[in-house]
Amino acid sequence: MTKPEFRSWQSVHDEVLRRIHTRAWKPGEMIPHEADLAAEFGCARATVNRALRQIAATGLLDRRRKAGTRVAEQPVAKATLDIAVIRQEVEARGQRYRHQLIDRCIEKPPAATAAAMGTDACQTLLHLRALHMADTQPYALEDRWVNLAAVPDAAHEEFAETSSNEWLLKHAPYTHGEISFSAANVSQSEADALDCAAGAAVFVLDRLTWNGSFSVTKVRLVFAEGHAMRAVI
Amino acid sequence: MTKPEFRSWQSVHDEVLRRIHTRAWKPGEMIPHEADLAAEFGCARATVNRALRQIAATGLLDRRRKAGTRVAEQPVAKATLDIAVIRQEVEARGQRYRHQLIDRCIEKPPAATAAAMGTDACQTLLHLRALHMADTQPYALEDRWVNLAAVPDAAHEEFAETSSNEWLLKHAPYTHGEISFSAANVSQSEADALDCAAGAAVFVLDRLTWNGSFSVTKVRLVFAEGHAMRAVI
DNA sequence: TATGGTAATAAGTATGTACATATTATTCTG
DNA sequence: CAGAATAATATGTACATACTTATTACCATA
Numbered sequence: 001m002t003k004p005e006f007r008s009w010q011s012v013h014d015e016v017l018r019r020i021h022t023r024a025w026k027p028g029e030m031i032p033h034e035a036d037l038a039a040e041f042g043c044a045r046a047t048v049n050r051a052l053r054q055i056a057a058t059g060l061l062d063r064r065r066k067a068g069t070r071v072a073e074q075p076v077a078k079a080t081l082d083i084a085v086i087r088q089e090v091e092a093r094g095q096r097y098r099h100q101l102i103d104r105c106i107e108k109p110p111a112a113t114a115a116a117m118g119t120d121a122c123q124t125l126l127h128l129r130a131l132h133m134a135d136t137q138p139y140a141l142e143d144r145w146v147n148l149a150a151v152p153d154a155a156h157e158e159f160a161e162t163s164s165n166e167w168l169l170k171h172a173p174y175t176h177g178e179i180s181f182s183a184a185n186v187s188q189s190e191a192d193a194l195d196c197a198a199g200a201a202v203f204v205l206d207r208l209t210w211n212g213s214f215s216v217t218k219v220r221l222v223f224a225e226g227h228a229m230r231a232v233i
Numbered sequence: 234m235t236k237p238e239f240r241s242w243q244s245v246h247d248e249v250l251r252r253i254h255t256r257a258w259k260p261g262e263m264i265p266h267e268a269d270l271a272a273e274f275g276c277a278r279a280t281v282n283r284a285l286r287q288i289a290a291t292g293l294l295d296r297r298r299k300a301g302t303r304v305a306e307q308p309v310a311k312a313t314l315d316i317a318v319i320r321q322e323v324e325a326r327g328q329r330y331r332h333q334l335i336d337r338c339i340e341k342p343p344a345a346t347a348a349a350m351g352t353d354a355c356q357t358l359l360h361l362r363a364l365h366m367a368d369t370q371p372y373a374l375e376d377r378w379v380n381l382a383a384v385p386d387a388a389h390e391e392f393a394e395t396s397s398n399e400w401l402l403k404h405a406p407y408t409h410g411e412i413s414f415s416a417a418n419v420s421q422s423e424a425d426a427l428d429c430a431a432g433a434a435v436f437v438l439d440r441l442t443w444n445g446s447f448s449v450t451k452v453r454l455v456f457a458e459g460h461a462m463r464a465v466i
Numbered sequence: 467t468a469t470g471g472t473a474a475t476a477a478g479t480a481t482g483t484a485c486a487t488a489t490t491a492t493t494c495t496g
Numbered sequence: 497c498a499g500a501a502t503a504a505t506a507t508g509t510a511c512a513t514a515c516t517t518a519t520t521a522c523c524a525t526a
Contacts, residue, residue, distance in 0.1 A: 021408055021444070023406065027402075074321070074399065076315045076317045076318075077315075077316040079314045081311070081314060082292075082309045082311055083466070084307075170260060175250075177465070177466045178464075178466070179466055180461045180462065181414055181436070181461060181462045181463075182459075183436040184434050185418075200434075201416040201434035207466075227416075228414060229414045230414075232410070233411070233412055233440075
């Protein structure tokens, strides 16, 4: 019997994946302990641990102390979407990015927005609307509310040069947030801006970010018709 | 000066995040070397390494050998979507899952499908269409092609009891795949099945999985009106 | 038969050391 | 002075060891 000698956590990782894929270890089955695998592979337990931890992070293995490690019964595919700044997205497609501020005012948000952002109902927020363009075509329509209590500097910014997107990333860090993807039929006014027929189905991204207990910004991006987000699994 | 003593990689992780969020370390700036941080935190370099590696994985730090570690200028938000089996999704909402096979046949796919799956244009594939239900409401409409060369057993399976989704997970592992999200206006026939008006905007998920160099299955899920995918960042 | 304590166990983590590797800076050579 | 060889350096990884922690299994007690 050949002893392949697994010397890196990558090779252990690959070998374990291979055994899962070839069903040498079947879904729902326990796999050997770290110590046993380390002995078999001729490496340290830490190396096996590193490899198994990596795989467990993808959902293909379930690990619990004392219980051990088992192959997931119904692996939950984890798709990691990279949500870049729109400028980067456009430029990555080899197109020229431009953006255009449509409206900027400080006003009271709708009740739903105030509730989502956890701000007082009568508190005014900065409301921005802008169009992101790729070359000469509309790319996405942005509707954003900024919590001036969390980002006071935003009140003095015109957002003519830098997009709100980039300005906020630079000036208003966030600790966590929620993001949601959905589909919507465009309204007439959105259709005009995005240069498509009213009622067309468009991809919508809603994002709400927080800095600690303060909401920072809530943004809704309505992408042009035909937009898709891709990820590898 | 108080010496907090960071003894776990978690606490180091949190402290580094805190420094980034409070802008003690600003975007684009280099941060101290692992060895220096280890000395400052009073822990081993491996502990610091673990913490920094974790943060780098989220895109908030850029690390390069010799060059060192810097805070990312424009962090790319990484949203991890959990794509579970539809049964789990429905049951997690506290609803009863049912599915209904609409059509099952072995036929030649459209040219685009054959091209995407890398199969010969005249090769027949298993074509499945099914409706996933949550309680009594339609949840998603599935249109699936299965490569029988990669999964010969699928030819003898009726998919009446278990959904193709679950059957394939159990019987046809995949090594990698691509996934894409988009929006579409429903056709009349889709509208009938999903119980909505023709032309309504719906969320669409396309997934293509591979086992090594063989395509396994290509599936298009058209979700009922109003469906959204959520993730935390 | 419950129940609560205890021992056993497997993963989780920390550490010091050593070496690997990628990249930059420097020096040497033509 | 250009380009190649070389040194320096920061992260990347491997390993042996030791200890921690969550969880299970078992056993004793009420």
